Amino acid sequence: MIKLTHAEENYLKAIYKLSDAGKKGVSTNDISAEMKTKPASVSDMLRKLGEKEVIEYRKYYGVHITQEGKILALRTLRKQRLWEVFLVDKLRFSWDEVAEVADELVHVQSPILIQRLDEYLGFPKFDPHGDPIPDEHGDVRSRPRLPLTEIELNGTGQIVAVNDKSAAFLRYLDKVGAYIGARIKVLEKVEFDGSVEILVDNKKTIFMSKDVAVNILVML
Amino acid sequence: MIKLTHAEENYLKAIYKLSDAGKKGVSTNDISAEMKTKPASVSDMLRKLGEKEVIEYRKYYGVHITQEGKILALRTLRKQRLWEVFLVDKLRFSWDEVAEVADELVHVQSPILIQRLDEYLGFPKFDPHGDPIPDEHGDVRSRPRLPLTEIELNGTGQIVAVNDKSAAFLRYLDKVGAYIGARIKVLEKVEFDGSVEILVDNKKTIFMSKDVAVNILVML
DNA sequence: TTAACGATTTAGTCAAGGCTAAAAATATAA
DNA sequence: TTATATTTTTAGCCTTGACTAAATCGTTAA
Ligand SMILES: [Mn+2]
Ligand SMILES: [Mn+2]
Ligand SMILES: [Mn+2]
Ligand SMILES: [Mn+2]
Numbered sequence: 001m002i003k004l005t006h007a008e009e010n011y012l013k014a015i016y017k018l019s020d021a022g023k024k025g026v027s028t029n030d031i032s033a034e035m036k037t038k039p040a041s042v043s044d045m046l047r048k049l050g051e052k053e054v055i056e057y058r059k060y061y062g063v064h065i066t067q068e069g070k071i072l073a074l075r076t077l078r079k080q081r082l083w084e085v086f087l088v089d090k091l092r093f094s095w096d097e098v099a100e101v102a103d104e105l106v107h108v109q110s111p112i113l114i115q116r117l118d119e120y121l122g123f124p125k126f127d128p129h130g131d132p133i134p135d136e137h138g139d140v141r142s143r144p145r146l147p148l149t150e151i152e153l154n155g156t157g158q159i160v161a162v163n164d165k166s167a168a169f170l171r172y173l174d175k176v177g178a179y180i181g182a183r184i185k186v187l188e189k190v191e192f193d194g195s196v197e198i199l200v201d202n203k204k205t206i207f208m209s210k211d212v213a214v215n216i217l218v219m220l
Numbered sequence: 221m222i223k224l225t226h227a228e229e230n231y232l233k234a235i236y237k238l239s240d241a242g243k244k245g246v247s248t249n250d251i252s253a254e255m256k257t258k259p260a261s262v263s264d265m266l267r268k269l270g271e272k273e274v275i276e277y278r279k280y281y282g283v284h285i286t287q288e289g290k291i292l293a294l295r296t297l298r299k300q301r302l303w304e305v306f307l308v309d310k311l312r313f314s315w316d317e318v319a320e321v322a323d324e325l326v327h328v329q330s331p332i333l334i335q336r337l338d339e340y341l342g343f344p345k346f347d348p349h350g351d352p353i354p355d356e357h358g359d360v361r362s363r364p365r366l367p368l369t370e371i372e373l374n375g376t377g378q379i380v381a382v383n384d385k386s387a388a389f390l391r392y393l394d395k396v397g398a399y400i401g402a403r404i405k406v407l408e409k410v411e412f413d414g415s416v417e418i419l420v421d422n423k424k425t426i427f428m429s430k431d432v433a434v435n436i437l438v439m440l
Numbered sequence: 441t442t443a444a445c446g447a448t449t450t451a452g453t454c455a456a457g458g459c460t461a462a463a464a465a466t467a468t469a470a
Numbered sequence: 471t472t473a474t475a476t477t478t479t480t481a482g483c484c485t486t487g488a489c490t491a492a493a494t495c496g497t498t499a500a
Contacts, residue, residue, distance in 0.1 A: 107324075
């Protein structure tokens with residue numbers, strides 16, 4: 001069984017998150033930005049992760065996560081997201097406060113703890129940001145979802161997740177009244193700058209820039 | 221404000237626990253045994269803790285914890301014991317399973333997390349082993365308590381804590397039916413080997429060796 | 441009052457995980 | 471195609487916290 005250090009676990013999680021499409025590898029600079037460490041430190045870590053065979057590492061080309069790596073990354077995301085649910089549902093944290101604390105809690109090593117937590121929380125399927133929580137086998141029940149900018153005029157849907165998890169963005173959403181679960185309808189789409197106006201829960205209209213809208217994910 | 225690393229926090233907690241009486245300092249070897257590290261490693265750490273002025277360190281003589289150190293140690297014990305309550309009360313851990321996990325959880329840095337946890341747990345005053353939980357100011361509501369061996373023949377009391385927190389000991393107590401909160405009466409005290417027989421909750425009699433009895437703490 | 445023993449500290453080493461500065465490889469533009 | 475710019479890696483250094491082996495201090499028994 002492969003054992004990861006705290007730092008290795010953090011890097012692997014970052015690499016997994018950065019490898020959406022999958023064709024070209026994840027770059028050292030991207031990882032550096034995500035992890036807020038220097039590219040030199042990333043190179044060093046990539047060598048280690050390569051040796052442990054959780055990533056495929058070809059110098060000067062991006063890295064790809066391996067099957068084994070994917071399993072470990074999903075395990076980490078499961079822990080992280082369950083803790084986030086705990087913090088929000090049980091300890092009344094707001095969704096913009098959980099990241100830091102959950103990042104630390106995620107390193108606690110105890111499979112039984114995570115299983116019990118899952119059970120205690122009622123086997124939640126999504127975290128406070130709408131991200132899916134892998135089950136104990138690493139299976140993810142993903143929902144089809146689109147950026148709000150892709151919804152057609154007069155189209156309706158439900159906010160199910162956010163791309164940007166920064167506290168600033170999440171607090172902004174709180175302020176304007178956008179939240180996970182809200183039913184929305186697109187009232188206007190401005191061609192010029194990509195901004196949109198939406199109706200939330202048939203009650204409130206919100207005007208938002210394209211930068212905001214692309215980070216809101218909607219299920220039809 | 222003094223910042224401690226994880227290791228420093230662990231050592232300080234150990235030193236605090238080992239400095240009951242207070243007159244003579246805690247020895248390097250004692251700390252080494254408690255921490256399961258080598259005496260050479262302890263010496264190194266004592267130097268660091270001395271520099272941070274959380275202990276008073278005179279080479280070759282024991283160490284004493286300072287006022288500042290006591291505050292930090294109590295803060296750590298508060299975290300540790302609150303997590304233990306969480307694990308037992310909410311996640312159905314048994315009292316012999318909590319130590320390892322709580323030892324990791326204790327390092328999560330978030331004052332708000334601990335305050336919320338305290339509130340969520342209903343401001344518990346004692347942990348699953350009967351140890352008092354310091355409040356946010358470091359105040360400890362301690363109960364007078366005696367080893368079971370010190371209770372006189374036919375004397376009564378209530379089990380309120382245990383000295384030994386090893387899984388083996390705690391599981392033994394589970395097996396014979398001794399638990400925190402149990403009302404007991406001393407039915408017999410064997411002079412020869414210090415063993416005792418007690419009546420638990422007016423129902424069950426338990427015979428136990430001196431080694432067991434000294435580790436059970438009773439409130440009159 | 442010393443010699444020996446045990447406890448403690450020092451010296452030197454290692455691994456993890458960061459950093460900066462410099463070198464090297466890749467990518468891009470002339 | 472060559473020159474420049476960007477990206478990535480390497481080299482060397484630092485800190486933390488372990489370790490072993492050797493030196494040193496303190497205490498105790500002869
Ligand atoms: Mn999340
Ligand atoms: Mn499954
Ligand atoms: Mn305890
Ligand atoms: Mn108080």
